[in-house]
Amino acid sequence: MNFRLYDTASRAVRDFVPLEEGQAGVYVCGLTVQSEPHVGHVRSAVNFDVLRRWLTASGYDVQFIRNVTDIDDKILIKAAENGRHWYNLAYSMKRELDKAYDALNVLPPTYEPGATGHVPEMLELIGELIARGHAYAAEDGSGDVYFDVRSWPSYGELTHQRIDDMEAAQDADPRGKRDPRDFALWKGWKKESEPETAAWPSPWGPGRPGWHIECSAMAEKYLGPAFDIHGGGVDLRFPHHENEQAQSRAAGHPFASYWMHNAWITTAGEKMSKSLGNSLLIPNVLERVRGIELRFYMVSAHYRSHVEFSYEALDEAATAFRRIEGYVERATALVGELPESGPACADFVQAMDDDLGTPAAVAAIHEVVHEGNKLLPGGAGPALRGNLASVLGMLDILGLHPADPAWRSGGAADERLGHAVDVLVAGLLEQREAARQGKDFATADAIRDRIKAAGIEIEDTPSGPAWSLAGSDD
Known part of the structure; x- marks a missing residue:
């Protein structure tokens, strides 16, 4: 295979050379399950599903991991606004996400780890970073733990930025940080504003993991300290993927060999998002077209091309x-x-x-x-x-x-499926009629038997043959 891909880390198209011959380890950042998925959300899943299928078709044994972020600031805020337990919201939105993936024929990953199920691995990784001098516990009593970006000279190499040109990290209170760019590995429990169920014990007090440490820990658990491809949306390049790479490599783990990023689906030139109020939820779109047609629409564009969504184009x-x-x-x-x-x-x-x-x-x-x-x-x-x-x-x-x-899941597909069956049966009936006209009655009977074996009844009428499903009342 001579598969070449654009590696966003090197900003070049490179030959794909796996770490192990015939094997391919792929990790894709999944969604934070805070709300119903829209078209922009599922593009990444479709694009990387195509990658997986192509690698498989090309002879690779693919280990494909796609995570779920089921604990996060956004989930806690959204749950509180709706008067729900955060885990109830996360679970119900995960089910909606699964329905969307199924509707677009996105294959299930080899493993689909959730953040809440891998806190021990995250704590272990944080401990390694502290031991190596790349992380520290805040001295303000918050229980927060931060990655020290100044301790890692290569910080910024994924997105080709200098630390001094970066904005301050917005993922935690800056008072306990040595540098405003330091990002949270662990977030101490805020007793006054957060539920007790959203905190896990740790050496630094109760709390929960930061977003970035989640993916590093889960990727390494299922693919090892070094793996082939890490993917996700282009909006994750910074800070999420930059931070993932920095903390993993600072812990002594090679991490990903290649980085792939899919572009956005935009509306009115802006990224499709909930905050803009221009979300197009999957069930609503599937009232207009079938899942296979929506997938074709997404696949027809290159994964690195921004797509301006319109119903006309769809x-x-x-x-x-x-x-x-x-x-x-x-x-x-x-x-x-x-x-x-x-x-x-x-x-x-x-x-x-x-x-x-x-x-x-x-x-x-x-x-x-x-x-x-x-x-x-x-x-x-x-x-x-x-x-x-x-x-x-x-x-x-x-x-x-x-x-x-x-x-064949029903719903929006039923009408088109019925049409497909109608066309197929009509074609066979035309062949049968041509055989009868040519007095080839053996062939005509064989076609009739084939149609009946499929559970379809034929009635010869003065206006031509008519068909119906066996046992149907229609």
Whole structure:
């Protein structure tokens, strides 16, 4: 494999050389489960799901970790505003997030660690940093522990910044800090404003972990002190990923070899976010298009390209995907069955190996579909079957295979699924009628038997054959 990716740390496209041959360890920062997920939230999951699928298709054994931040300032504030326990809010929003991932056919990670389940690992890492002289407990009695950015000369190397040019960290009260840029590793419990359930025992008193230490500890627990790829949204580069890398390497752990960051989905030129009030929640969007069409819309853009969301663009993407889907339906009707996924064409492979070039990969699918449409008048044959198998193989890599069981969850998909069945059955009935006209009654009967075996009843009427599901009252 000659997979090249843009490494944001070196700001260059580099050949992917894994730490272990045939293995790929990927860690992606998941979401803070404080509210319902919107389109901007799930883009990262879709983009890195494509990365995972491509690595797997290329022969790698992929360990894919995506965490959940289930304790955080934002969760505590949102829960208090709504009169809920913070863990109740986090749990319910995690369920909403799972529904959104399922609706877009995002594969479950190898492991999905939650921050609250890994406090011991975080305490251990903080202890290592203190022992090495890179962290300190605040002397103001707050119970806070900070990373000493001045103690680590390489601080700022991920985002290519100088410490003196950075703004002060906003993650804790600055009174206990030696430098305003020092960031919190541990936050002492604020008895007057925080619930007791949001505090864990530690050598520095009850409290909870800082955001950055969570991901370092979880990544290293499941992938080891050195792993291949760390990913997340571009907004996480600083301070989150900068701080992750600094604290892990200061503790003597090599951490990630490559950094990948997906761009935003924007509305009116601004990052889609809850604070702007322009969030587009997944269930609302799926009232307009199917999950597979929304995924196609996201996949069609390069993961490093900012996308200005509009329903017009979404509708255009849905229409484009339906053209691909229509070819799959017509070709399947002629072939007689859905073939197994076949090899991708050379242009698709070249595009995906070039930093996950999905726009060019989608263009390659359209070109193969175009060639396949030319084969349809000739009927079923090896060329058509091979073309269809290749299209399905490429769609599968992008998570867009129309027959994937993930798309059979009902709801918004029911209408399109019914349409797909209608087209497939109609195609078989046309073949049956052509066989009857040609007095090839053996073939006509074989087609009828195949349709009946699928649980579909046929009635020959004066206006032509009609079909219904066996046992249906319609």
